[in-house]
Amino acid sequence: MTVRFIQERLTPLDIAKGMDLTHLKRVRRAGQRTEEGHDIIDVVLCAESTLSKAALDDIVTQAVQSGIPISPRLEKVSRWPAYTMKQLAEFKVLWPVTLRKDSARSIKNPEKEAIEMRKYILQTIELTNQRNSTHSTDLPIAALLTDPRTSKVLLTAHDTRVSSGHPLQHAVMNLLTELPSLLPANQSAEVQLMSNDEEEQYYASMYDVYITHEPCTMCCMALVHSRVRRLIFWRGTARGARQLGWMKGDDLDGLLNHRYMCFEGIHGALGEDITVAELDDDVCA
Numbered sequence: 001m002t003v004r005f006i007q008e009r010l011t012p013l014d015i016a017k018g019m020d021l022t023h024l025k026r027v028r029r030a031g032q033r034t035e036e037g038h039d040i041i042d043v044v045l046c047a048e049s050t051l052s053k054a055a056l057d058d059i060v061t062q063a064v065q066s067g068i069p070i071s072p073r074l075e076k077v078s079r080w081p082a083y084t085m086k087q088l089a090e091f092k093v094l095w096p097v098t099l100r101k102d103s104a105r106s107i108k109n110p111e112k113e114a115i116e117m118r119k120y121i122l123q124t125i126e127l128t129n130q131r132n133s134t135h136s137t138d139l140p141i142a143a144l145l146t147d148p149r150t151s152k153v154l155l156t157a158h159d160t161r162v163s164s165g166h167p168l169q170h171a172v173m174n175l176l177t178e179l180p181s182l183l184p185a186n187q188s189a190e191v192q193l194m195s196n197d198e199e200e201q202y203y204a205s206m207y208d209v210y211i212t213h214e215p216c217t218m219c220c221m222a223l224v225h226s227r228v229r230r231l232i233f234w235r236g237t238a239r240g241a242r243q244l245g246w247m248k249g250d251d252l253d254g255l256l257n258h259r260y261m262c263f264e265g266i267h268g269a270l271g272e273d274i275t276v277a278e279l280d281d282d283v284c285a
């Protein structure tokens with residue numbers, strides 16, 4: 001009864017405040033008993049920021065009147081779900097968490113996916129070739145966003161830092177700037193964010209990003225914030241994010257709230273004559 005009350009009344013309030021705690025196991029045994037011999041259990045009610053003190057007092061009163069004596073206290077818990085056994089072991093020290101299977105980080109059909117990746121990386125390279133013939137001042141870096149569920153290209157973008165004079169207009173940044181255009185028409189991004197179902201559309205959690213060159217740290221961090229599913233680039237760069245320890249996922253376990261799979265080149269296509277322009281060593285993509 002207590003858990004149902006929490007799930008129906010408190011969990012939606014948590015989520016509305018951006019504090020999704022559904023990765024936590026709701027109940028744990030406290031290992032103690034009441035004088036009457038009943039087990040005492042610890043239950044996660046909600047995030048501290050979700051309820052005012054007065055609202056919490058109301059809930060305590062209602063619970064006591066319903067025959068459920070509760071005495072709230074603050075407890076530190078993991079803010080993030082565990083996706084690996086290592087995270088699970090570390091996070092559950094605070095409070096039990098569930099292990100989430102991350103289907104976005106597994107490859108079900110390598111051959112089929114490699115064919116698809118090859119197709120889109122070639123399209124991305126073709127984008128730079130087309131643009132380079134008309135905008136030769138800009139760096140020959142292009143990016144593309146696909147929805148792997150429908151095999152459709154949703155967005156494309158180019159690096160425009162030279163032509164715009166804006167130093168942050170890297171291809172990935174320009175691509176992600178267009179994400180809100182994927183929202184259904186006539187509704188603002190702000191409204192959409194209130195709905196869980198639509199949140200996925202604002203964040204790019206089901207989308208893959210292709211780019212001609214290994215992106216810089218800024219772009220990789222922007223991809224983390226956007227929750228992309230995968231990053232696929234064709235050519236490594238001297239100033240790519242790898243040089244700064246990015247993409248060595250294990251080192252960052254637990255530090256970031258999102259990770260994406262990353263691919264360099266495409267198996268089976270490496271031997272082909274597919275070339276992209278080489279960037280100067282002091283240029284980051």
Ligand SMILES: [Zn+2]
Nearest residue numbers: 170216219285
């Ligand atoms: Zn960049």
